[in-house]
Amino acid sequence: xxxxxxxxxxxxxxxxxxxxxxxxxxxxxxxxxxxxxxxxxxxxxxxxxxxxxxxxxxxxxxxxxxxxxxxxxxxxxxxxxxxxxxxxxxxxxxxxxxxxxxxxxxxxxxxxxxxxxxxxxxxxxxxxxxxxxxxxxxxxxxxxxxxxxxxxxxxxxxxxxxxxxxxxxxxxxxxxxxxxxxxxxxxxxxxxxxxxxxxxxxxxxxxxxxxxxxxxxxxxxxxxxxxxxxxxxxxxxxxxxxxxxxxxxxxxxxxxxxxxxxxxxxxxxxxxxxxxxxxxxxxxxxxxxxxxxxxxxxxxxxxxxxxxxxxxxxxxxxxxxxxxxxxxxxxxxxxxxxxxxxxxxxxxxxxxxxxxxxxxxxxxxxxxxxxxxxxxxxxxxxxxxxxxxxxxxxxxxxxxxxxxxxxxxxxxxxxxxxxxxxxxxxxxxxxxxxxxxxxxxxxxxxxxxxxxxxxxxxxxxxxxxxxxxxxxxxxxxxxxxxxxxxxxxxxxxxxxxxxxxxxxxxxxxxxxxxxxxxxxxxxxxxxxxxxxxxxxxxxxxxxxxxxxxxxxxxxxxxxxxxxxxxxxx
Numbered sequence: 001x002x003x004x005x006x007x008x009x010x011x012x013x014x015x016x017x018x019x020x021x022x023x024x025x026x027x028x029x030x031x032x033x034x035x036x037x038x039x040x041x042x043x044x045x046x047x048x049x050x051x052x053x054x055x056x057x058x059x060x061x062x063x064x065x066x067x068x069x070x071x072x073x074x075x076x077x078x079x080x081x082x083x084x085x086x087x088x089x090x091x092x093x094x095x096x097x098x099x100x101x102x103x104x105x106x107x108x109x110x111x112x113x114x115x116x117x118x119x120x121x122x123x124x125x126x127x128x129x130x131x132x133x134x135x136x137x138x139x140x141x142x143x144x145x146x147x148x149x150x151x152x153x154x155x156x157x158x159x160x161x162x163x164x165x166x167x168x169x170x171x172x173x174x175x176x177x178x179x180x181x182x183x184x185x186x187x188x189x190x191x192x193x194x195x196x197x198x199x200x201x202x203x204x205x206x207x208x209x210x211x212x213x214x215x216x217x218x219x220x221x222x223x224x225x226x227x228x229x230x231x232x233x234x235x236x237x238x239x240x241x242x243x244x245x246x247x248x249x250x251x252x253x254x255x256x257x258x259x260x261x262x263x264x265x266x267x268x269x270x271x272x273x274x275x276x277x278x279x280x281x282x283x284x285x286x287x288x289x290x291x292x293x294x295x296x297x298x299x300x301x302x303x304x305x306x307x308x309x310x311x312x313x314x315x316x317x318x319x320x321x322x323x324x325x326x327x328x329x330x331x332x333x334x335x336x337x338x339x340x341x342x343x344x345x346x347x348x349x350x351x352x353x354x355x356x357x358x359x360x361x362x363x364x365x366x367x368x369x370x371x372x373x374x375x376x377x378x379x380x381x382x383x384x385x386x387x388x389x390x391x392x393x394x395x396x397x398x399x400x401x402x403x404x405x406x407x408x409x410x411x412x413x414x415x416x417x418x419x420x421x422x423x424x425x426x427x428x429x430x431x432x433x434x435x436x437x438x439x440x441x442x443x444x445x446x447x448x449x450x451x452x453x454x455x456x457x458x459x460x461x462x463x464x465x466x467x468x469x470x471x472x473x474x475x476x477x478x479x480x481x482x483x484x485x486x487x488x489x490x491x492x493x494x495x496x497x498x499x500x501x502x503x504x505x506x507x508x509x510x511x512x513x514x515x516x517x518x519x520x521x522x523x524x525x526x527x528x529x530x531x532x533x534x535x536x537x538x539x540x541x542x543x544x545x546x547x548x549x550x551x552x553x554x555x556x557x558x559x560x561x562x563x564x565x566x567x568x569x
Contacts, residue, residue, distance in 0.1 A: 004030075004265040004266055004269050005031075007266075007269050007272075007273065007540045007541075008027060008030050008031055008269060008272070010536060010537075010540060011023070011027060011269075011272055011273060011276045011537070011540075012027050014276055014280070014533045014536065014537070015027060015276065017529075017533070018279070018280070018283065018518070018519065018530075018533065019514075019515065019518050020276065020279045020515050020519070021511040021514065021515050022279075022426065022427035022508070022511050022512045022515045023272070023275060023276060023279070023427055025427070025428075025429075025430070025508075026271075026272050026275060026427060026428060027272065030265075030268055030269050030272050039080070039135050039136075039137050039163075040135065040136050040137065040163040040164060040253060041078070041137050041139050041162060041163040041164070042136055042137065042138050042139065042163060042164045042165075042166065042249070042253065043139040043141055043162045043163070043164070043165050043166070044056060044138065044139065044140055044141060044166050044168060044196075045141050045162075045165055045166070045167050045168065045182060045186070046167050046168035046169060046179070046182070046196075047168075047169075047170070047173070047176070047178060047179070053065040053140055054198075054234040055166075055168065055196060055198065055232060055234065056079060056138055056140050057234070058234050058242055059079075059138060059246070059249075060079060060127055060129055060130060060138075061129060062129070064079065064101065064104070064125060064127070065077065065079075065104070065108075065140055075107060075108040075113065075116060075120045075121075075122065075123055075142070076121070076122045076123070076139060076140070076141060076142075077104075077108050077122070077123045077125065077139070077140040078122060078123070078124050078125065078137050078138070078139050078140075079125045079126075079127060079130065079137065079138040079139075079140070080124070080125075080126055080127075080130060080133075080135075080136070080137040080138070081126065081127065081128070081130040081131050081133060081134065081135075082126025082127060082128065082130075083126075083128060084126070084128065085101055085126065085127055085128060086098055086101070086125075086126050087099050087100065087101045087103070087104055087123065087124070087125050087126075088123070088124045088126075089107050089120055089123050090120070090121045090122045090123070090124070091118070091119045091120055091121060092119040092120075092121055092391065093119065093387075101125065104123065104125065107120050107123055108120070108123050117385045117389065118385070119387060119391065132250065132254070133249065133250070133254050134254050136249070136253060136254050139162075162186060162189050162190050163190060163192070164190055164192035164193070164194075164253055165186045165190055165192065165193045165194070166194050166195075166196050166230075167179065167182060167183060167186070167193065167194070167195050167196065168196045168198050169195055169196065169197055169198065169215070170198050170199050171197055171198065171199050171200050171202060171203055171208065171211055171231075172199065172202055172203075174197075174211050174214060174215055174218075175214075175215055175218050175219075180218075180222050180223075183219070183222070183223060183227075184222070184223065187223070188271065189268065191266075192253070193227055194227060194228040194229070194230060194248070195215060195219070195227050195228065195229045195230070196230050196232050196245070197211065197212065197215065197229055197230065197231045197232060198232050198233070199233060200231045200232065200233050200238070200241070201233040201235045201237075201238060208231055212229055212231065215229055216229065228248065230244060230245045230248065232245060270541060273537055273540055273541045274541075275425075275427060275428070276537060277534065277537050278424060278425060278426075279515070279519060280519075280530055280533055280534050280537070281422065281534070282416065282420070282422060282424050282516070282519055282520065283519035283520065283526065283530050284527065284530045284531070284534070285420045285421075285422045286420060286519065286520035286521075287526055287527050287530065288527070289419075289420050293419045293420055294419075294520060296418075296419045297415065297416065297419040297420060297520055298517075298520070298521070300412075300415040300416075300419065301513060301516060301517050301520075304408075304411075304412065304513050305513055308506070308509065308510060308513070311404065311408065311506070311509060312506050314404060315400070315401060315404055315502045315505060315506065316502060318400050318404075319397060319400065319498050319499070319502050322393060322396055322397060322400070322498065323393075323491075323495045323498055325393070326390065326393045326491055326494055326495065326498075327491045327495075329389075329390060329393075330386075330390055330487040330488070330490045330491040330494075331484065331487045331491075333386045333389065333390070333487075334382065334386055334483045334484075334486055334487045334490075335480075335483055335484075335487075337382050337483065338479055338480060338483055341378055341379075341382075341479050341483070342475060342476055342479045344378065345371075345374055345375075345378065345475055345479065346472060346475060348374060349370075349471065349472060349475065352370055367471050371475070371478055375478065375479070375482050379482060379483075379486060382486075383486055383490070386490075387490055390490055390494060391494070393494055393498065394494065394497055394498070394501075397497075397498045397501050397502075398501060401501050401502060401504070401505040402429070404505060405429045405505050405508060405509060406429075408509050408512075409425075409426050409429075409512075412426070412512070412513075412516070413425065413426065416516075420520075426512055426516075427508075427512065429505070429508050
């Protein structure tokens with residue numbers, strides 16, 4: 001990936017030279033892609049019930065992924081080669097757990113993990129049978145367009161990570177508007193896209209050929225290019241079709257894995273180069289523009305600086321209301337479990353053997369230890385389930401800040417076009433919500449006096465029943481206190497994440513205003529440096545040609561052309 005790394009460093013040096021601070025998040029993201037360890041993620045995408053999981057089960061020649069009549073997959077599931085079969089569940093609190101392969105459905109299906117209440121981010125399945133595929137990782141994604149909106153959101157959020165894409169389209173519902181939107185979105189992230197025409201066993205060969213011709217025409221019409229189309233069925237008698245797909249995967253992607261990885265990385269770097277070129281052309285146009293136009297834009301930027309406080313206030317006002325709802329929801333959701341939890345602990349206390357022997361001090365120590373372990377054991381699943389429900393507040397926060405930033409960018413873009421007659425999109429803003437760590441459980445003192453000093457003075461044969469009653473009487477407060485503590489911890493940690501997203505948005509808006517101010521405040525003396533930088537970008541990706549290198553191949557042409565037109569104005 002030396003070519004991509006050199007391109008990223010070149011853009012980074014230009015961004016540093018002209019202080020294009022808005023590009024740094026995108027630069028860092030490209031660097032992560034260029035150093036991802038050489039793994040190509042082949043994602044299976046498409047509408048729900050299009051046969052994605054069945055396809056992957058055929059690829060690995062065993063029923064690994066659950067399938068069903070209803071929408072099944074709810075969590076990103078990645079299949080790759082490993083010397084021994086194993087399954088690793090990754091959660092939002094940054095913890096991981098190895099589970100039996102047979103338990104996979106407990107974590108990745110909508111039926112066993114509704115709404116992803118178990119806070120699973122991804123599940124990695126390593127299989128020895130995938131050795132022929134080397135460093136190719138297959139990714140099963142939740143279906144798009146099901147009644148479970150969070151499934152569609154999960155898949156779309158994962159799109160920037162796509163290495164290569166197989167878009168599953170069922171033969172009885174060929175190419176909906178949603179399929180076209182997905183293909184267009186994928187073109188921004190990967191040059192390697194193919195269509196899987198699934199369930200072809202439902203129609204005759206003649207009908208299959210008609211659908212394939214229809215798909216070719218429609219793809220060319222909407223995307224301006226052709227994609228590979230692989231008819232597929234998991235039924236018997238269609239082994240030849242499955243072999244053709246396997247040959248494509250092994251020979252086109254696996255055998256040329258390094259080359260494919262370079263092409264994918266180059267495709268992602270391409271958008272970075274186009275973004276940098278957009279900023280430089282804005283500066284070039286400003287240097288050449290009339291003084292009154294630059295004055296007009298300077299006033300707009302000054303107004304935006306003045307509006308920054310208003311924007312900050314708007315964001316914080318919206319999020320303050322959201323955090324108030326979060327606090328109420330956390331307390332109300334968790335206290336619902338109080339009576340059931342108390343009942344279970346009282347039943348367990350009755351049969352706890354450590355409370356029937358020893359001195360007062362030993363009994364108290366045993367009780368405190370038991371309460372701590374019991375509460376931790378009982379509260380962890382409650383925390384995971386209810387915490388997952390509370391994570392929706394992070395989704396709402398993300399939508400809020402994205403909406404505010406998008407409104408700012410649209411307003412600024414219109415002002416730039418009116419002043420300089422050049423279209424300008426600016427940098428991409430992607431907020432990164434950080435899920436909180438899992439809260440902990442705390443058990444306080446049971447007695448207000450140091451029982452270790454009085455322990456030997458208390459005749460336990462006489463007072464043991466009374467002490468056990470005291471322990472039982474202390475349980476309701478321990479349960480209530482720890483539920484409130486758990487609610488407070490979730491509320492505080494989610495509020496911290498909400499505040500962090502708000503600050504990300506404000507920093508981005510300020511950086512964008514500052515960047516554009518610096519770029520348009522120059523004089524004609526900057527033209528030579530600007531054009532030299534544009535020439536440097538031209539050596540990475542020619543502005544007006546389609547060729548090899550970072551200019552990419554057919555898969556990205558439609559998108560890059562429209563972006564190029566936008567930057568020219």
